[in-house]
Amino acid sequence: xxxxxxxxxxxxxxxxxxxxxxxxxxxxxxxxxxxxxxxxxxxxxxxxxxxxxxxxxxxxxxxxxxxxxxxxxxxxxxxxxxxxxxxxxxxxxxxxxxxxxxxxxxxxxxxxxxxxxxxxxxxxxxxxxxxxxxxxxxxxxxxxxxxxxxxxxxxxxxxxxxxxxxxxxxxxxxxxxxxxxxxxxxxxxxxxxxxxxxxxxxxxxxxxxxxxxxxxxxxxxxxxxxxxxxxxxxxxxxxxxxxxxxxxxxxxxxxxxxxxxxxxxxxxxxxxxxxxxxxxxxxxxxxxxxxxxxxxxxxxxxxxxxxxxxxxxxxxxxxxxxxxxxxxxxxxxxxxxxxxxxxxxxxxxxxxxxxxxxxxxxxxxxxxxxxxxxxxxxxxxxxxxxxxxxxxxxxxxxxxxxxxxxxxxxxxxxxxxxxxxxxxxxxxxxxxxxxxxxxxxxxxxxxxxxxxxxxxxxxxxxxxxxxxxxxxxxxxxxxxxxxxxxxxxxxxxxxxxxxxxxxxxxxxxxxxxxxxxxxxxxxxxxxxxxxxxxxxxxxxxxxxxxxxxxxxxxxxxxxxxxxxxxxxxxxxxxxxxxxxxxxxxxxxxxxxxxxxxxxxxxxxxxxxxxxxxxxxxxxxxxxxxxxxxxxxxxxxxxxxxxxxxxxxxxxxxxxxxxxxxxxxxxxxxxxxxxxxxxxxxxxxxxxxxxxxxxxxxxxxxxxxxxxxxxxxxxxxxx
DNA sequence: ATATGCGGAGCGTGCAATCA
DNA sequence: TGATTGCACGCTCCGCATAT
Numbered sequence: 001x002x003x004x005x006x007x008x009x010x011x012x013x014x015x016x017x018x019x020x021x022x023x024x025x026x027x028x029x030x031x032x033x034x035x036x037x038x039x040x041x042x043x044x045x046x047x048x049x050x051x052x053x054x055x056x057x058x059x060x061x062x063x064x065x066x067x068x069x070x071x072x073x074x075x076x077x078x079x080x081x082x083x084x085x086x087x088x089x090x091x092x093x094x095x096x097x098x099x100x101x102x103x104x105x106x107x108x109x110x111x112x113x114x115x116x117x118x119x120x121x122x123x124x125x126x127x128x129x130x131x132x133x134x135x136x137x138x139x140x141x142x143x144x145x146x147x148x149x150x151x152x153x154x155x156x157x158x159x160x161x162x163x164x165x166x167x168x169x170x171x172x173x174x175x176x177x178x179x180x181x182x183x184x185x186x187x188x189x190x191x192x193x194x195x196x197x198x199x200x201x202x203x204x205x206x207x208x209x210x211x212x213x214x215x216x217x218x219x220x221x222x223x224x225x226x227x228x229x230x231x232x233x234x235x236x237x238x239x240x241x242x243x244x245x246x247x248x249x250x251x252x253x254x255x256x257x258x259x260x261x262x263x264x265x266x267x268x269x270x271x272x273x274x275x276x277x278x279x280x281x282x283x284x285x286x287x288x289x290x291x292x293x294x295x296x297x298x299x300x301x302x303x304x305x306x307x308x309x310x311x312x313x314x315x316x317x318x319x320x321x322x323x324x325x326x327x328x329x330x331x332x333x334x335x336x337x338x339x340x341x342x343x344x345x346x347x348x349x350x351x352x353x354x355x356x357x358x359x360x361x362x363x364x365x366x367x368x369x370x371x372x373x374x375x376x377x378x379x380x381x382x383x384x385x386x387x388x389x390x391x392x393x394x395x396x397x398x399x400x401x402x403x404x405x406x407x408x409x410x411x412x413x414x415x416x417x418x419x420x421x422x423x424x425x426x427x428x429x430x431x432x433x434x435x436x437x438x439x440x441x442x443x444x445x446x447x448x449x450x451x452x453x454x455x456x457x458x459x460x461x462x463x464x465x466x467x468x469x470x471x472x473x474x475x476x477x478x479x480x481x482x483x484x485x486x487x488x489x490x491x492x493x494x495x496x497x498x499x500x501x502x503x504x505x506x507x508x509x510x511x512x513x514x515x516x517x518x519x520x521x522x523x524x525x526x527x528x529x530x531x532x533x534x535x536x537x538x539x540x541x542x543x544x545x546x547x548x549x550x551x552x553x554x555x556x557x558x559x560x561x562x563x564x565x566x567x568x569x570x571x572x573x574x575x576x577x578x579x580x581x582x583x584x585x586x587x588x589x590x591x592x593x594x595x596x597x598x599x600x601x602x603x604x605x606x607x608x609x610x611x612x613x614x615x616x617x618x619x620x621x622x623x624x625x626x627x628x629x630x631x632x633x634x635x636x637x638x639x640x641x642x643x644x645x646x647x648x649x650x651x652x653x654x655x656x657x658x659x660x661x662x663x664x665x666x667x668x669x670x671x672x673x674x675x676x677x678x679x680x681x682x683x684x685x686x687x688x689x690x691x692x693x694x695x696x697x698x699x700x701x702x703x704x705x706x707x708x709x710x711x712x713x714x715x716x717x718x
Numbered sequence: 719a720t721a722t723g724c725g726g727a728g729c730g731t732g733c734a735a736t737c738a
Numbered sequence: 739t740g741a742t743t744g745c746a747c748g749c750t751c752c753g754c755a756t757a758t
Contacts, residue, residue: 192757193721200722216722216755223757238758720758729750736743 191234192223194241435689456701457659457678462717464653465492466644466672469503469513469529471663471685472706474520476610482684484707486521491710493523497717498651501529502644502660504603504637504667506573506618507552510534530647532602532637533558536571539636545598547571548590550583550621569598572625572633574618584621591629599625603637605667609686638664639671648675659700659716661709663687670697680709 196219203215223231450456470476473485492499501524505513510533514526533555540547546563549556551573559571570587591597605617626633637643648658655676662668663685672679681691681699684706692702703709 196722196756204723219722220756722756724754725752727750727752729748731747731749732745733747734743734745737741738739 191231191238194237195219195223195226195231195234432689435692450702456680456712457716458700460656460678460716462497462659462678462713463657464498464500464648464651464659465713466500466502466647466658466660466677467492467706468638468660468662468664468668468685469501469517470505471609471687472661472682473501473517473522475685476608479516479520481520481522482705484705488706488710489522489524491714495714495717497713498653499524499528500647500651502638502647502662502668503529503531504574504605504618505531506533506555506602506637507576508554509558512554530643530650531558532643533573535643535646536600536602536636537562539600540569540571545569547600548587549573550575550578550587551602552576552578568594568596569600570625571600571602572618572622573602575621579616579621584624588625588628591625591631597629597631599629599631599633601633601635601637603667604633604635604639605664607686608664614686638662638667639674641671641675644671644675644677648677659713661703661706661713665691665694665697665699669699673697673700680712682706682709 196216199219199222200215203218207215467473467489472482473489474481489499501517503513508516510526510529510531513531514524514529517524517529533551537559539545540562546565546567546569547559548567548570549559549564551559551571552575555573567590570591572587575583591599599622601618601622603617604619604622606619607614607617609615622633622635625631634640635643644655644660648655651658658672659678659680660668660672661680661682662672663682665681665687669679669681678700679697680701680703681687683702683704701709701712703712
């Protein structure tokens with residue numbers, strides 16, 4: 001056996017030179033090999049009986065022979081086994097420190113301080129032993145004094161040549177869950193836990209069949225019923241441990257790693273204070289620099305607590321420390337990875353430059369290499385690529401934002417426009433409302449004229465009066481006289497003023513109209529009523545014209561005696577329902593068939609009021625034919641000057657001494673003014689508030705009704 | 719939430735055996 | 739020879755009971 005060994009005479013005392021580095025955690029039971037030359041102790045340790053106490057330690061990395069010297073003070077590292085039984089068990093390293101020889105130490109053989117003094121404890125075994133004695137004694141002692149030293153024959157056999165472990169398992173370098181940093185202090189143990197640790201072993205030793213939870217149950221029961229004096233011992237110990245923890249924690253928090261993590265957290269926005277400090281108020285100090293608002297918040301763990309107590313518990317707890325230490329480890333890992341990457345990159349660059357250098361032969365010096373490493377083209381390209389990509393991303397974002405902004409702007413513009421329009425309508429409606437309110441007030445307050453005598457008639461003396469019928473004497477459709485109108489007419493007639501009733505009414509004959517007015521309480525002669533039909537009949541007879549009639553069927557009766565065969569003109573009245581496409585087209589065709597087409601319109605009113613609604617008058621239809629046949633309409637009726645002149649002629653009054661009272665600002669008032677008469681607009685009939693600001697016609701006066709107008713007229717007639 | 723120690727489930731990986 | 743399958747291994751996580 002000895003011949004197979006190469007003595008290296010390397011003392012374990014001198015293990016610091018690097019040949020012994022790896023700790024072994026167990027020393028297994030001893031035994032005797034079947035060959036007799038090696039006392040097999042376990043899978044990991046052998047005592048070699050015939051080699052001066054040579055000890056073979058089989059470690060996880062290999063085997064080591066330790067020889068015991070006569071000086072008893074040194075345990076010599078002897079060499080590597082080359083025997084067939086031990087082939088492949090090459091010694092690599094072992095530290096054989098205290099923990100390694102724990103089993104032996106229990107036998108009083110090994111000083112836990114180190115193997116170097118291992119044989120110093122031989123005093124326990126006996127002094128003056130030779131090497132043979134040593135080995136025998138050692139073996140014996142180990143066999144006699146170690147409870148666990150017993151190995152079955154089958155085990156011996158199987159352990160003679162340890163089975164090679166199958167490969168596989170967890171991959172090298174694969175990341176695992178972060179293990180709490182060993183530098184972080186362990187949380188203090190409670191009194192109960194201390195008691196449990198101590199008692200668990202005892203209970204387990206006496207009742208090895210009990211499971212862990214069962215033992216824990218027993219422990220819990222024991223602790224609950226434990227004498228307070230006995231409890232006090234553990235509670236005090238727990239208090240001491242807490243102090244220990246506080247001290248260690250303080251130190252830990254002052255450590256560079258911890259501070260680094262806290263600074264990093266601060267940089268990420270978790271902390272807002274200007275500096276990190278550790279003081280006696282720990283653990284609150286680190287987290288209280290944000291002010292009392294956040295004193296229940298742990299920024300490291302990003303967690304809120306319902307009370308200071310809970311937070312305090314948390315700050316003492318493992319999770320908080322794990323978060324801190326996790327950060328530290330992450331930091332370290334990142335740093336390591338960065339360094340590794342830098343190394344790879346720099347080697348790549350070096351190699352690249354080295355090739356270039358050797359190819360060009362220009363001999364780039366080391367300093368140049370250094371500079372090149374710092375400004376590595378790999379970095380620059382990477383940076384440029386990243387920068388461009390980032391730039392593209394940002395540009396895309398900006399484009400989207402601009403598009404969105406534009407849409408919102410358009411929407412805004414549209415809304416502003418709508419608001420402006422609505423405001424405009426609102427103003428208009430408010431104006432109209434105020435006008436109506438004013439009118440209403442005036443009506444409630446009785447009749448009112450807007451002008452004094454001096455201002456409205458310009459000192460012109462009234463000698464004759466023309467009155468519109470519909471809308472001034474009575475409301476069209478309703479068929480009832482307007483308040484005060486009957487009285488007003490009577491007053492005019494009583495004053496001796498000549499009165500003529502002018503109307504463009506063409507839906508009934510003059511007789512029918514007179515009868516209607518009489519029924520309403522008015523008193524006038526038939527010839528004082530001036531509808532347009534009698535007037536147009538005079539014109540037709542005078543000019544020898546034969547009309548194509550488009551008038552109301554009733555009004556047609558007034559054309560009795562007028563030759564309508566072979567028409568050479570068209571007479572248009574308020575035909576109402578007879579204004580059909582067919583009839584209008586017939587009139588159009590008649591006009592178009594004439595060599596010199598003539599179109600008479602019995603009035604040119606745009607609309608009038610009937611039963612609370614405005615309806616189309618003859619004007620729009622006359623304009624339609626005028627446009628279609630390209631003719632100029634001759635108006636017979638209001639506002640024709642001829643019409644008004646014929647009325648004035650009948651009265652024997654000059655225009656400047658006559659006044660027209662009407663509800664149609666254009667036909668009545670405007671037409672009269674055009675003839676040189678005065679015009680009064682009454683706020684009845686078809687009157688609308690807009691008429692008071694009519695762009696073309698400015699009445700000489702407004703009056704709420706005929707009665708008010710008559711007041712003005714009678715004063716102006718004096 | 720944490721400590722205690724242990725056993726077992728479950729997962730991921732690598733390797734060996736097997737098969738086409 | 740490559741693909742598939744099964745096994746071994748290393749590791750994590752969980753549960754157990756209890757007090758704090």
